Amino acid sequence: MSTEDLRYHPRVPVLWWTRKPSYFVFVMRELSSLFIAWLVLYLLLFVRAVGRGDAAYADFLAWATSPWLVVLNAVAFAFLVLHTITWFSLTPQAMVIDLGGRRVPPAVIIGAQYAALAVVSVLVYWLVTR
Amino acid sequence: MSQSIRLRVARYRPDKDTEPGWQEYDVPLREEWTVLDGLNHVKNEVDTTLSFRWSCRMGICGSCGMNVGGEPRLTCATFLSDYAPGPVDVAPLSNFPVVRDLVVDITDFMEKLPRVKPWLIRDEEQPVDEGEYLQSPEELDAYKQFSMCINCMLCYAACPVYGLEPEFIGPAAIALAERYDLDSRDHGTRQRLDVLIEQEGVYGCTFVGECTRVCPKHVDPAAAIQRYKLKAAQESVKMFLLPRALRR
Amino acid sequence: MKLRVEPFLWLAFSGGGVMAAVILPVLAFLFGLAFPLGWLDPPDHEHLAAVVGHPITFLVLFGANVLMLIHAAHRFRYTLYDGLQVKHRFLVGAVCYGGALLGAFLALHMLGSAT
Numbered sequence A: 001m002s003t004e005d006l007r008y009h010p011r012v013p014v015l016w017w018t019r020k021p022s023y024f025v026f027v028m029r030e031l032s033s034l035f036i037a038w039l040v041l042y043l044l045l046f047v048r049a050v051g052r053g054d055a056a057y058a059d060f061l062a063w064a065t066s067p068w069l070v071v072l073n074a075v076a077f078a079f080l081v082l083h084t085i086t087w088f089s090l091t092p093q094a095m096v097i098d099l100g101g102r103r104v105p106p107a108v109i110i111g112a113q114y115a116a117l118a119v120v121s122v123l124v125y126w127l128v129t130r
Numbered sequence B: 001m002s003q004s005i006r007l008r009v010a011r012y013r014p015d016k017d018t019e020p021g022w023q024e025y026d027v028p029l030r031e032e033w034t035v036l037d038g039l040n041h042v043k044n045e046v047d048t049t050l051s052f053r054w055s056c057r058m059g060i061c062g063s064c065g066m067n068v069g070g071e072p073r074l075t076c077a078t079f080l081s082d083y084a085p086g087p088v089d090v091a092p093l094s095n096f097p098v099v100r101d102l103v104v105d106i107t108d109f110m111e112k113l114p115r116v117k118p119w120l121i122r123d124e125e126q127p128v129d130e131g132e133y134l135q136s137p138e139e140l141d142a143y144k145q146f147s148m149c150i151n152c153m154l155c156y157a158a159c160p161v162y163g164l165e166p167e168f169i170g171p172a173a174i175a176l177a178e179r180y181d182l183d184s185r186d187h188g189t190r191q192r193l194d195v196l197i198e199q200e201g202v203y204g205c206t207f208v209g210e211c212t213r214v215c216p217k218h219v220d221p222a223a224a225i226q227r228y229k230l231k232a233a234q235e236s237v238k239m240f241l242l243p244r245a246l247r248r
Numbered sequence C: 001m002k003l004r005v006e007p008f009l010w011l012a013f014s015g016g017g018v019m020a021a022v023i024l025p026v027l028a029f030l031f032g033l034a035f036p037l038g039w040l041d042p043p044d045h046e047h048l049a050a051v052v053g054h055p056i057t058f059l060v061l062f063g064a065n066v067l068m069l070i071h072a073a074h075r076f077r078y079t080l081y082d083g084l085q086v087k088h089r090f091l092v093g094a095v096c097y098g099g100a101l102l103g104a105f106l107a108l109h110m111l112g113s114a115t
Helices: A021-051 A054-063 A067-094 A106-129 B035-046 B107-116 B137-148 B154-158 B160-164 B171-181 B189-196 B210-214 B221-241 C006-022 C024-034 C045-053 C055-083 C089-114
Strands: B004-011 B021-028 B065-068 B071-074 B088-091 B098-100
Touching: A021 A054, A021 A067, A021 B210, A021 C024, A021 C045, A021 C055, A021 C089, A054 C045, A067 A106, A067 B221, A067 C006, A067 C024, A106 C006, A106 C024, A106 C045, B004 B035, B021 B035, B035 B088, B065 B154, B071 B154, B071 B210, B107 B171, B107 B189, B137 B171, B154 B171, B154 B210, B160 C055, B171 B189, B171 B221, B189 B221, B210 B221, B221 C006, C006 C024, C006 C055, C045 C055, C045 C089, C055 C089
Parallel strands: B004 B088
Antiparallel strands: B004 B021, B065 B071, B065 B088
16 A cells, blocks of 8 residues: 555635635624623623712713724624524524424424513513613 | 536546646536536546546435535536536535545545444343334434435535544534434443543534535434533533432 | 533533523613613613612622623634634633633622622
């Protein structure tokens, strides 16, 4: 047997994810992680400001209107929406739920998640603005 | 002369080339012709040096997988007319070493398949004179879809994780493991989990989902992998929380 | 079966993914956009202080935030590793999970200070 390797070994380019729309959406979905981390940090700062009293809270709200922060939060929110949609739509593949010996159809699992999102959103909104 | 369509075919001649190049051939564009028919026309009528694999021409043997127009496809199930007016790019499957032209080296895949123990594992073998292991239609349905895999490796060609991390055991092998796990006659789940719980088992997967999208047999390897992650996690939690005596 | 850390990380990643998909959108929308931009009137300080000062709010926010940070760390680890082909497995893991751990301490401190 010959010891020389004559096979051609393809290499994956660093920008492999720009080659197909589905790869691109995948990498964008993965990048949502950075924006989720930012939103967590932002909310923590918000809570700290509330804890520090009336003046700190007013200062924070004023700071939060600065254009770069609004743009950052808007972009982060868009990535978060991408995360939510993709997360919900992939759940039925990752989980098989049996109810009464019958497999729950994917559309029902997806619908239930959106229902949960709606309930939690209304609850939080009510709690915050009541 | 009837209509024709241009094939742009990736050529790699190991004795001459250091990397693949493109060669163009015009083939007749007939409604009932697949990409494989086009390649066979080239091989028979135009250029006998072109190398590619094929066998059954009916989407069963899994040997004619190639990248057609940048997507992994069975060339016997992909029609030339869908790419009219052309040209149609035909390249070897991605993520595998190229032996020659459109032929890739599948040694790695063949070595990975048996690692997940894709056969019935029994705690206790039943003596032959007690007859066969019976199974109800519902029990067959539980794993049937995962048994449809024809080992065409399109899912490996579509998987960026396999391309970047060749140690990853890959979509088809994990789907096959799930096929045996879901089989009511099988008791081998734990043995397979031992193989798949590693980083190069299921946890290397980032759920791109392309394996499922390109599968010509609708096997859904991505689902198999995520369910394995869940299964491995549940077993790990149990193992962590329960004392040795209570396990199982 | 062997005991590995990866399944536990994946469980936390999944839990955090659910939190980020279900709880975070309304919080990000209200506090990041709607209140600062005046689309909705911001709640007065007294009410908000009472809400964030409640022990249940603390528990929910702390749990959700830590899970979401692990989620982000886990996902970004793979983004670096596969997407950008940064092949230093240990270093990438240390930076990502280390960041999440730091964030968890930060969360404990900041949420605790408001309680």
